[in-house]
Amino acid sequence: MNSIVRWRDTRAARSIPAALLTAVAGIVLFALAGLPLYVFPPVGQVDDADLIYVIGPPTPARIAYEEQLRRDGRADAALISVSPEGERSAADLSICANLAVTCESPLPFTTKGEAAMLTAYAREHDVKSTIVITFTPHVARTRYIFAKCYPGRVTVVGIDEHLRPIDWVHQYLYQSAAFVKAIFTPCAPPVG
Structure with a gap:
């Protein structure tokens, strides 16, 4: 025993x-x-486009890259996804006063909502090609959602923003779960 x-x-x-x-x-x-x-993520070739689109949140690094692309002549107009209220809303961003820039809040305030907002904007402004700016961990999921939910041509570029190791862990978990959700949920309907 x-x-x-x-x-x-x-x-x-x-x-x-x-x-x-x-x-x-x-x-x-x-x-x-x-x-x-x-x-x-694979780096997209940034060619000339009809529009530059900064998806949320519009961090200083993303806004600076959008301004650089416009100065370089990649596109004349920009669309910026802003929070409906609070921090990083249109009222908080001086760039939203620029005549070449449109700041709007997508409904819902998600990547699929941003794709739907671009679809509505593109119809209204005859946009065929767009450079979408996000941050590096979000590039692959953004490409997937825009390919699924937006009929135009999109080049997604990521801006490297300083992430601590714990932030990388969070992004791995968050982006993975959000990828699964994106696969199994329909696109948001265009509003406008």
Whole structure:
């Protein structure tokens, strides 16, 4: 009887490191699989377009890149997705006073809502091609959603913004869950 108890204890003690090793291996595989999606997405060729579209939130880095693209003559007009209220709303952004820039709030305030807002804007302004600016971890999901929900030609570019290791963990988890949601939910209807 005593040898049976010792055998069970030894077996249980061996299964803990095996489970820990399996968990670590799973985390490493998840991190490696996410590298081409979230850390190093393929870089889109930024050609001339009808519109530059900054999707939310409109951070200073995204706005600066949009302004640079307009100065370089990539497009004459810009659309900026802003929060309906509070921080980063149109009232908070001086760029929204620029005549070449339209600041609007998508409904819903999601990537699919932003695709729907672009669809409505494109119909109204005869936009056929758009440069979409987001941040690097969001590029792959943005490309997927815009390919699914927007009929025009889109080039998605990511701006590197400083992310701490904990931010990268959050982005891996958030973007992965949001990717699954994007696959199984329909596009938002264009408003306007």
